[in-house]
Amino acid sequence: MxxxxxxxxxxxxxxxxxxxxxxxxxxxxxxxxxxxxxxxxxxxxxxxxxxxxxxxxxxxxxxxxxxxxxxxxxxxxxxxxxxxxxxxxxxxxxxxxxxxxxxxxxxxxxxxxxxxxxxxxxxxxxxxxxxxxxxxxxxxxxxxxxxxxxxxxxxxxxxxxxxxxxxxxxxNVETIGTVMLYGLTDTKAIEAMSAVLGSPFEATGVAHFPKSKFGDPLTMIRVEGFETSVTYRAEKLRDLLKPFGDAEIQIGATEGPGSPEGWSWVRDVTAFAEHPGDVWRISAKPSEAANLVAKMEANAVQYDWGGGLIWALTDEGRDLRAALGDFDGHATLIRGKADVPTFQPEVPALAAITAGLRAKFDPRGILNSGIMS
Structure with missing residues (x-):
């Protein structure tokens, strides 16, 4: 229809x-x-x-x-x-x-x-x-x-x-700048990203790729705006990140990780695209992210939102929620064959509210029935 x-x-x-x-x-x-x-x-x-x-x-x-x-x-x-x-x-x-x-x-x-x-x-x-x-x-x-x-x-x-x-x-913005650090552990990368997000320099993208079969560890911080402002803030962020290593700055890059295409690679999680396995999207507290990843035994991981969003590539059919246990967040199976609900099961109180809303808007239960089960 x-x-x-x-x-x-x-x-x-x-x-x-x-x-x-x-x-x-x-x-x-x-x-x-x-x-x-x-x-x-x-x-x-x-x-x-x-x-x-x-x-x-x-x-x-x-x-x-x-x-x-x-x-x-x-x-x-x-x-x-x-x-x-x-x-x-x-x-x-x-x-x-x-x-x-x-x-x-x-x-x-x-x-x-x-x-x-x-x-x-x-x-x-x-x-x-x-x-x-x-x-x-x-x-x-x-x-x-x-x-x-x-x-x-x-x-x-x-x-x-x-x-x-x-x-x-x-x-739209005039210029994109990217500050990059190499070789950080997950814990150090999250510390660095948290420092960036706590600064006044208005980062608009904060991501980290741990060492995996896709390459060496890379931490990326994006700033956007007028070119003079972007340059100033990128340099200030480089100074802020000195305790974590020597950062590289790219201003107005047209190719590579710091370019718009590179950030679309972050956005679309294209590093996992050609690789088999299940893909999970985990929302968590940044302070807990590295410990959660340590429990996953994932084949590859990508952090976004300063560690608040974790993408994980795992073996097919594996229940990642069981490995993570209880945590303050939720895990969604975006691509895969694991025999588990796609969305994190709701706690009873929230499930009751959800059911009540659906009963009001769709009393027959005909719209996308079971999609969140």
Whole structure:
């Protein structure tokens, strides 16, 4: 089923006799759910773009690349740099705004500007009873009623099928600078990254690659803005990091780790793309990250968000959660064959709230049923 508009979508959901599996661009098949495919790709196109107001509104099926092209023409961007999962998951198609919002997809810049959820201004969606719902608006100061915008973002289509998304955008930057350290242990790298994030020098990307079959340890810190400011802050960060070694600075690099392409490599976890095994995404306290990695026995690891986000490549079929035990965070199976729930099981109190919300928005339980089980 491929509805052409919101009304058709509402009719399809109302008349559904079984479960529905929601699909946008088909680039992010994370989680398992059965049912008839409901494809939102036809509900596409930019309906409003006001560069002066830093606002864009588009259909949920609109490819992200189309939006980024329009923004680039006005020297603007999606500041939270949504991850492209295609290389990692071996998928085709085009990532869409609806899929991005449904999964709250965010990249390395989340540490400085926030996640996709923080840039969502408004949504239109159809709930599990076929009701068309609008929430939010086209400005940041919108406090009318319940904030369903934040609720829908990251709900993986279990509360409603998105039809339209309103987003705040930001100006692009003039220059990118990257400060790089080599040879640090995980513990030292996290200490260095924490020092950076505690400084006033506004890093917009802080990542670490431990020694693995992909190469020697590399710690990367990104600063962005006007060239004079980037140069100044990069030099200050190099001074700050002297206790950890001699740092290398790249300003305006067009290739290599410090270039925009290099940071997209961080964002998309492409180091794992051509290697077999399960891929886990672990959210944790940076102070606990190195100890958690020591328990993993992973084939390769990548730290992002200063250690708050860990990507791990493990042997196929291995339950990484069992190896980690209880910790203050959660582990999601992004790619793999492990016979475990894709998402971290919720504690009873949170599970009760989740079930209550789904009962309100989708009382028949037909939207992406089981995807978060």
């Amino acid at each position: 491929t509805p052409k508009n919101e009304k058709e979508l509402a009719q399809m959901i109302t008349g559904a006799n079984g479960t529905l599996r929601i699909k946008g661009g088909g680039t992010r098949p994370i989680g398992q759910c059965d049912g008839d495919e409901l494809n939102t790709s036809a509900m596409s196109g930019i309906s409003l773009y006001e560069p002066g107001a830093l606002t864009i509104v588009a259909g949920a099926g609109t490819p992200i690349a189309e939006v980024e092209k329009v923004l680039a023409a006005e020297n603007q961007r999606l500041a939270f740099e949504p991850m492209d999962h295609r290389a990692l998951l071996g998928t085709k198609g085009a990532p869409t705004l609806g899929g991005m919002a449904a999964a709250n997809v965010s990249g390395p810049r989340r540490i400085s500007v926030g996640a996709c959820r923080d840039f969502m201004l408004g949504v239109r969606f159809v709930d599990g009873q076929g009701n068309i719902v609008k929430n939010g608006g086209r400005v940041m100061k919108n406090v009318t009623g319940y904030d369903l915008v934040k609720l829908l973002t990251g709900s993986y289509g279990t509360l409603g099928v998105l039809t339209e998304v309103s987003l705040k955008v930001l100006p």
